[in-house]
Every structure is written in structure tokens, then in C-alpha cells.
Amino acid sequence: MFQDLINEALETGRPYIKEGEVATYIPELGRADKNKLGISIFCRDGSRFSCGDTKDRFSIQSISKVISLAVALEVCGFDMVFENVGMEPSGDAFNSLIKLEGSNSHPYNPMINSGAIAVASFIEPKVSFEEMLELARCFCQDDGIVLDEKVYRSEMSTVARNRAIAYLLESKGVINGNVEEALDFYVKMCSLSVTAESLAGLGLLLANDGVDPSGKRLLNSDTVRVVKTIMLTCGMYDGSGEFAVRVGIPSKSGVGGGLLSVVDGKMGIGIYGPSLDAKGNSIAGRKILQFLSSQMKLHIFAKKD
Numbered sequence: 001m002f003q004d005l006i007n008e009a010l011e012t013g014r015p016y017i018k019e020g021e022v023a024t025y026i027p028e029l030g031r032a033d034k035n036k037l038g039i040s041i042f043c044r045d046g047s048r049f050s051c052g053d054t055k056d057r058f059s060i061q062s063i064s065k066v067i068s069l070a071v072a073l074e075v076c077g078f079d080m081v082f083e084n085v086g087m088e089p090s091g092d093a094f095n096s097l098i099k100l101e102g103s104n105s106h107p108y109n110p111m112i113n114s115g116a117i118a119v120a121s122f123i124e125p126k127v128s129f130e131e132m133l134e135l136a137r138c139f140c141q142d143d144g145i146v147l148d149e150k151v152y153r154s155e156m157s158t159v160a161r162n163r164a165i166a167y168l169l170e171s172k173g174v175i176n177g178n179v180e181e182a183l184d185f186y187v188k189m190c191s192l193s194v195t196a197e198s199l200a201g202l203g204l205l206l207a208n209d210g211v212d213p214s215g216k217r218l219l220n221s222d223t224v225r226v227v228k229t230i231m232l233t234c235g236m237y238d239g240s241g242e243f244a245v246r247v248g249i250p251s252k253s254g255v256g257g258g259l260l261s262v263v264d265g266k267m268g269i270g271i272y273g274p275s276l277d278a279k280g281n282s283i284a285g286r287k288i289l290q291f292l293s294s295q296m297k298l299h300i301f302a303k304k305d
């Protein structure tokens, strides 16, 4: 029954694929097949449902900002992170540097590039990339996660804009360490290869207050609460407000086509759909989640009867 609903959700999203495009500003992402579509749902009771291209690997891109924020909160602490990065939606594109000029020069939030590059600079001296890779595997329950070297090299060859952001952050005193190391760390985190299933695993961890399916606590409760709140308000970039109204499930998108969603206390949802809308969010993914949210009353403010 639930499987039927998921199949139906996927088909509800599929017609929208043609209205979007795959990202091409990172050349390697332009090679993705725009027609791919898959959804995985991992529930707290241990049941798992999948439909479509849920085992295809793609780069996590901005969804890594969730992992990095969680690790930064654990390793550097709440105060250190939020003294340097805000918690407000920016209303601008994910790669914007407009609001970095002016009196309040801090990045608006950790879910956009400027904020995540700052967060990378906080973590990088304390946690190695190899350790982050291992953490990502644990959080997602997926030992198959590796650094996608092609995507990494491709992004590094077109990284000028993020490099500009990083140096602007240094000039404002937000980044104090080695800027190039922070940038490299950020791009490597974006280049982790995941599947819709890995994202469902990560979603379940967050839905379950930071406790993995074996009962082991991987993240503090406070960390998980903060991460989910920032996902709700800022996870879909300048589309976050409308998404919160229409779907109402804390989510994070990436330009690789991934979507991570957390139905609190219930389930983690992972979607792969590389055809993106103008804001860089999976276009079919949005529609799938909207369908599931209304059919299953998953909106955080859905009337419970």
C-alpha cells in the first residue's frame, strides 16, 4: 500500500523533469541523465521502501552542508559557529556574495555556499577530510560513499566564484586559517558520491534525534534540532519559504539532483532527480515531496486528526 503510494508519487513528479535542466556550471554534473528519478524512504520501525533510480551514485553537493554543520556544532560548538555565520534565510541564490558586502558581513546561514565555506574553515583544522568521509558513511549508513574524483576536479577547475567568496570571508575576518585549505575541504565534501538510499539513511538519523538504527547515538539532540530547523528555514536556498508552505518538511537540496528530507520522528526520505528548477532544486523532487506531504499529512503543521 505504502509502496503503491511511493510509486504514484514518483510518477507525479516525472512529468516535471522536462521543465528543468541539469546543472552545467560544474562541467561534470552536465553529464548526468536528466531523466533519472528515484526515491527511498527509511522508516523508524526499520521498514524501507524504494522506487526508481535509488542505487545510482551522484555527488551530494550542497546536502553535504548538513553534515558539515552537524559536525561543526559538535566539534566547535554552537557559539563559535553562530558568532560567525547567521541563521537567517538569505533570499538570494546559493552562490551569491551580494550580502557579504556591507556592515553585516557574515554569511546569512550555513546552507548557502558562503556559510558552508566558513563552516568548512572552522572544521578543517580539527577534523580531516578522511574522518569526514568516515562520518558521512556512518551518518548515511552507506559504506559505498567515496570522493568522486571527477566531480572534485571538475568543480576545482571552475571554482572561481567560491574562491572569491572564500577570500571575501577572509577579508572580513570570518575565515582566519588557510583559505585554500578551507575551499578544498568544502569542494571535497560537495563531491561525496551518494545515492537516494544514503540520503534516506541520513534523513532517518536526523528524524531519530541523532540515534542510528542500531541504537547508537551519533549526534547530540541539540545538534540535530538546530540542523533540522536551519534545513526548514534555509535548506532550499531562495525557494525555502515557498517550499515550507507547500511541503513543510525540513529538507536540503543539492545541484547534483539530490534531496534530503526529514519527517521528524518518523522517516528519512532521499530523492535523486538531477533536472533542476531555476533555483537549483530538483524539480521533480519538489513535486514528489509535495504529493507525499499532502497525501500522508507530513507537513509539520498538518492538522492531525
Ligand SMILES: NC(=O)CC[C@H](N)C(=O)O
Residues within 6 Å of the ligand: 060, 061, 062, 063, 094, 095, 113, 155, 162, 187, 190, 253, 254, 255, 256, 280
Ligand atoms: N547548490 C549546490 O549544491 C552548490 C554546491 C556546489 N558545490 C557549489 O559550490 O556551487
